[in-house]
Amino acid sequence: MTQADLPELTPLTPGTASEAGATDVYGSLDPAALRHPDSLKWTAFPEGVIPLWVADMDYPVAPPILDALHDRLTRGLGYPQLPGDPLLNAALRERLASHGLTDLPPEGVAFLPGVVPGIYASVAGLTRPGDPVLSMTPVYHPFHLAVTEQGRRVAAAPLREPEGTGARWEIDWAALETAAQGCGLLLLCHPHNPTGRVWDAAELARLRDFVLERGLYVMSDELHAELRFTSQPFEAFAADPRVRARTVTLTGPAKAYNTAGLGIGAMVGHDPELVRRVRAAAGGLMGHPSALSVTAWQAALRAGGPWLAETVAYLRGNRDVLGAFLAARLPWVRCALPQATYLAWLDLRAHPRAGDIQQFLLDEARIAVHNGPVFAPGELGARYQGFVRLNFATSRPLLIEALERMADALGETISA
Ligand SMILES: Cc1ncc(COP(=O)(O)O)c(C=O)c1O
Incomplete structure (x- = not known):
């Protein structure tokens, strides 16, 4: 063929x-x-x-990313501004606002050396050893590694398989209900790796009700949000003010702009105390993003x-x-x-x-x-x-x- x-x-x-x-x-x-x-x-x-x-x-x-990287090299490779480049911060806030993450407080953005460290820090900061952590399978494997490698247990709720032509992978609400017993944290992948689902407005609304009823924190990994094949705007999980105080959202340029080798991500949240708590859970082990990754992400948001x-x-x-x-x-x-x-x-x-x-x-x-x-x-x-x-x-x-x-x-x- x-x-x-x-x-x-x-x-x-x-x-x-x-x-x-x-x-x-x-x-x-x-x-x-x-x-x-x-x-x-x-x-x-x-x-x-x-x-x-x-x-x-x-x-x-x-x-535009290549040009910006070349240009950055001409200015040396000293530490970038810590705790975060102001231009990148502003550009990121603008992009996140288009996902519904409006009104982020000044301390609501923490830059990380990647998204996976943010997954690990969320588990470390928002659960205790031995706790069950709610997750929907199949899912990007660091979701469960972050749980098991840190002495927690995965409480898995398998997604419902598509039945018939045109059907999609769906949240199995009964399985989620059962698995949620005793959990304090939901790990959400939105859009979802590996099924490629973008959870729709109705699913997100029901999921928000679900976490509110059970008092769950949510880590929403939205790294793939810019790679959508629809012209619908992207709706972040924390777009709804009702769940903002209990959600940390992870994002980064690695997938959309194909820069995984540079290593950078961000954790954002509307409750500065929650962001601080998750960031603090990793302490000095977390490290900072590199100067070149900051430049690349800034160029991506500005001109990519x-x-x-x-x-x-x-x-x-x-x-x-x-x-x-x-x-x-x-x-x-x-x-x-x-x-x-x-x-x-x-x-x-x-x-x-x-x-x-x-x-x-x-x-x-x-x-x-x-x-x-x-x-x-x-x-x-x-x-x-x-x-x-x-x-x-x-x-x-x-x-x-x-x-x-x-x-x-x-x-x-x-x-x-
Ligand atoms: C959902 C998801 N989160 C995180 C990552 C990795 O992010 P990073 O390389 O920034 O740690 C991937 C990589 O494929 C991914 O699919």
């Missing part, structure tokens, strides 16, 4: 950018150049394997908009290619296409090799994907055996080649 054989892509909704500017560059990425020793994604597996695993995009850094819009449009095209390919060539593979993120959560449980599907795809298709069980703690991981997470943020020709290899290895039909 070539790109020309694929069904027409869904048109972009009015008001969203076209991918045109990105297509030339992203469409002609060279695997030999991507496979440089600095890249975890491209060096973790043998040559010839197409890496569709860790959440990095294969695209070059946005030109057009690059981001084209990149999201290209990703959306890739998502639609993936959906069309699965429908045409692997109709037995189940996947609710993501509303955000460049990650797709594929259900391959119908395959006879579902029990070692990640290894099978590595050996037989020469593609590297993340294995389903990673996305739940301990024994609960078995529930996601046969699922894989596929990162489609690569060139469209490489994506199509990977999908062709998958179809050849897996077989287009599965006999019962």
